[in-house]
Amino acid sequence: MDLVQTEIPEGFTRSAGGGHTEEYYLNMGPQHPSTHGVLRLMVRLDGETVKEIVPHIGYIHRSIEKMAESQSLIQNIHLTDRLDYLSCHMTNLGLCLAIEQGADVGVPERAEYIRIIVCELQRIQSHLLWWGCFAMDLGALTAFLYGFDEREKITDLFEELCGARLTMNYFRPGGCVSDLPNEFIPRILKICEHMKTTLDEYDNLVSKNMIIRERTQGVGILSKERALSHGCTGPVARASGINYDVRKDEPYGIYNRFDFDVPLGATGDCYDRYTVRIEEMRQSIRILEQACKDLPDGDFRSKEKPNYKIPKDEHSFSSVETARGNFSTYVVSDGGKTPYRIKYRSPNFSHIGAINDMASGYKLADLVTVLATLDPVIPDIDR
């Protein structure tokens, strides 16, 4: 077989050749254990050094935006579960906020608190999974078992809350489906206490590990300018020093009542993205403790409507901070029963677009590290 390709594969800016050794193309995915699903990366390599990356997406494009146009707004909530399934409470909330804003639906005080509690629990859950998979991608299998062990404790809580382990479908416009189960708050506080010691344990196990540090520090640097230009949000942007957290800057729900910090990175390398996420878990615990303390009695849902309609020719836009960044829902209405168009802005879409800036110039093994610290959820990218 002729290994030297003369034709430039689509997407690349220039053909292989001209490096220290003979440059060549390598295909990674869509079936690859470290691409977190079905992402495909075409890489131009000089020896082991990555010169250029062209990502190919769409292998799990499920036409959710087309389906949305033939279902009523409330029937669409279960589809948002399947976008970013690791933070599906937050994506549910994104659509619910857009409906509430467009159809003028209010939310009782208790429901607001329930939403915050559930979302922050899920942020911890999602980051725990990321932490396990991150270490596994770097070759440490023990952390995967540790992360999933803690994650299952939160999954148990969610199962009791809404009957599902993964696709929750729990929020509705105007509140939640049901009230919190009995003895829920003490159990959350117990998990918070437990998580504090666990996070210290994680620091000892992974964060302070010399091999992990060698493999992440100074690797996959994304500058502030490039991160902004690519539209990066969430932990990826914050690691690059962009002080943007939707919870803080455009507070939705009652996030403005809580006292929490937004961790920022200095260099924007993989280790910064790692530490930002670990610190976010600590901040989520802080929010959880405050919310559990102040949780009022009352209704968990305002009065239901048979169908939620957004007035003709109006649009509503909501942004929420998922575990990965700014998730925006844009609903356009023509006054009918079903939305005219729904667009979901997924944070991962921008992050994968920026991967060429992050990983080119480093070794091929570092590309896996960069992908692991981006924490992509592919169905969220492809929608």
Add this chain to the structure above:
Amino acid sequence: MGIDLQLIPKVLDPLPGGKGLTNAVDYIVNWARSSSLWPLVYGTSCCAIEMMATGAARHDISRFGAEVFRASPRQADLIILAGTLTEKMSHHLKTLYEQMPEPKYVIAMGACTISGGPFYYDNYSVIKGADRIVPVDVFIPGCPPRPEALLHGILELQKLISGETIRQPRVPRPLNDDPMIDRHSADAAAWKEEDKKIQEELAGKREQWAAENPDFKAYKGERFKNVSGPKMGHTPVERSCTSVADICAAVHDKFPDIPLYNKAEITDEELAELSPQYIPDFVVGQEQYTAFISFLKNHADLNMDLLLQVTAVDWKDHFDVLVHLYSTTGKHKIFVRCSVDYSKENDTPEIDTISHLFSGANWHEREIFDLFGITFTNHPDMRRILLRDDFVGHPLRKDFEDSSRIVKRPY
């Protein structure tokens, strides 16, 4: 393996008591094979997380000998189809299946791999059942199935393997490879016939029973009472950002003739009263489009440095291309809307690109090109992003029809 297992029955069976020996060999071989399944690391979406949870500490798939997840299909004998299968992915699944050595088994995990699940209706990209592509041994229902259900599926597969014999080795099953085949309608019609027969048989018995029990009243059930809370309106959260009036003043200083969407006739007093929740939505012409975005990005006070998204809406006679911008310094948002003409005769709507201003716009514009068919001139890399290159049509257009792929929602 050095021994050809198929020789064993040929040698042993004619001997007195040899059949028992062959059965014993069968039992041992099947026990060994069913207790050491090597699954392939294959997961496309949500179900993959439950598959990972099954492999992790709590559920511990290694109790059943199936924990050796292999990254290469050449080392695996089981593929767990965890997650939705789309048309673009199905070609790769075929390759994976063909690369696995015989004997190989397939577990279809979740509703999507059974029938398309939640993505059955109005969907142009999902394969409605993985058995249309590869032959499936065990189906596990659920969306997603619990880890216990996956373990149950593996136990069922073990039962299936333990029923095999070396007298009749498993015949390799070819790919089904027929993404459009309708496997459900025939079955559904057969069930309907069956049901009709049963109902006819039961009709006489029911009448008899009703005559014997004249006082019986059927339980009609109770409707769940709707939980109703207080009736209340939406109260936006207070937040500090640049006011709408300031944004409009800055914009109209340079571009005086750019109106707000749906608010073209707005007066300055009304503008000052708008809440900070209102996002100014400017309507620009195509000739000013790039200049206006560039102005917003480089303006010292507005400083729209973060591109949230570029998207489009099909209004049947024209497209609206929408650009959503955010400022990380002023904490405000601005939407820009540009109309692109489109008609049946002129099927190539065009607009200038903004990917030289924001690198992130590159992919968003490719997505619009893919799903709406709007071409962005001067774009560095204008090709389809989500769908396959040979896909015909642009699915998010309102006039898109593809009866071979789409099943219309019947209600």
